[in-house]
Amino acid sequence: MRSTCQTSRARVKSIIALLLTLTLGEVDIVGYITVYHFFVAHMTGTTVHFGNKLASRDWSDAVSAGVTIFSFVVGSIVGRSIIEVGARARRRTIATITLLIEAGLLLTLVWIRPGFPSSRDLQGMALWMTCLLLALLAAAMGLQTATLTRIGPLTVHTTFVTGMLNKLAQTLSQSLFWVHDQWRAHATWKQIRRGSRQHTELRNAQFTMSIWISYVLGSVAGTWMNSRWPTRALYLPVLILVLSAVIDQVNPLSIEEEKEQV
Numbered sequence: 305m306r307s308t309c310q311t312s313r314a315r316v317k318s319i320i321a322l323l324l325t326l327t328l329g330e331v332d333i334v335g336y337i338t339v340y341h342f343f344v345a346h347m348t349g350t351t352v353h354f355g356n357k358l359a360s361r362d363w364s365d366a367v368s369a370g371v372t373i374f375s376f377v378v379g380s381i382v383g384r385s386i387i388e389v390g391a392r393a394r395r396r397t398i399a400t401i402t403l404l405i406e407a408g409l410l411l412t413l414v415w416i417r418p419g420f421p422s423s424r425d426l427q428g429m430a431l432w433m434t435c436l437l438l439a440l441l442a443a444a445m446g447l448q449t450a451t452l453t454r455i456g457p458l459t460v461h462t463t464f465v466t467g468m469l470n471k472l473a474q475t476l477s478q479s480l481f482w483v484h485d486q487w488r489a490h491a492t493w494k495q496i497r498r499g500s501r502q503h504t505e506l507r508n509a510q511f512t513m514s515i516w517i518s519y520v521l522g523s524v525a526g527t528w529m530n531s532r533w534p535t536r537a538l539y540l541p542v543l544i545l546v547l548s549a550v551i552d553q554v555n556p557l558s559i560e561e562e563k564e565q566v
Contacts (some may be wrong), residue, residue: 329522
C-alpha cells in the first residue's frame with residue numbers, strides 16, 4: 305500500500321515537473337522578447353553576457369545581466385530557505401508558498417508592464433525599470449529551481465535544461481548497454497521490450513526527454529501567445545503555478561526536498 309502511494313506521488317510530481325518546465329519555457333521566451341533580450345532562467349549564458357559587457361565597458365548591459373544573476377540566486381536562496389523552514393516545522397505542503405510567491409512575481413510584472421514594448425520602447429526603457437522587470441522574472445525562476453528537485457531517486461531541475469539533456473545522454477547510454485547485455489544473454493526482442501518497461505534508466509530517459517519537449521513547447525506557446533496578448537501571456541504560467549499549489553495541498557510536492565534539509 306505504501307509503495308502504491310509513493311508511486312502515485314511520484315507520478316503526480318512528474319506531471320507537475322513537466323508543467324513547470326512548460327512554464328519555464330514560456331516565461332523565458334516572454335522575458336526575452338518583452339524585456340531586454342535576456343534569458344532569465346539560464347544563468348550560464350547570462351554570466352557569459354555579463355563578462356562580455358564588463359570587458360567591453362557596456363555598463364548598462366552589464367548591470368542588467370548582473371541584476372538578473374543576483375536575483376536568480378536570491379530567489380533560489382529564498383526558495384531553499386522556505387523548504388528548510390518546512391522541513392523543521394514538518395509542514396508537508398511547503399511548496400505551496402514558493403509556488404504562490406512565484407505566481408505573485410509574474411503577476412507583478414504583468415501589472416507593471418501590461419503592453420507589448422516595441423524595439424523603440426526597449427531602447428528607451430529606463431535602466432531601473434529594465435532591472436526591476438528582469439529581477440522579477442529571474443527571482444521567480446530561482447524560486448522554481450528550489451521548489452522541486454527530486455522525483456524519487458531522480459534529480460530534476462526544471463530551470464536547468466542543459467543538465468537535463470546531459471542526464472538524458474547518461475540514461476540513454478546506460479539503457480543501450482542494458483539492451484546490449486540482454487541481447488548477449490540471448491534474450492528475445494519480446495523479452496527485452498517487456499523488461500524495458502521495468503528498467504529504471506529507460507523510464508528516466510523517457511522522462512528527461514519529456515522535460516526537454518515541455519521546454520520547447522513552452523517556448524513555442526510563449527512566442528505565439530506573446531505576439532497576441534503581450535506580457536499577459538504570463539497569465540498561463542500563473543494559472544499553472546496556482547494549480548500546482550492546489551495539487552500540493554493534496555499531494556505534497558517537496559517531501560524529498562525537505563528530507564534533504566534534515
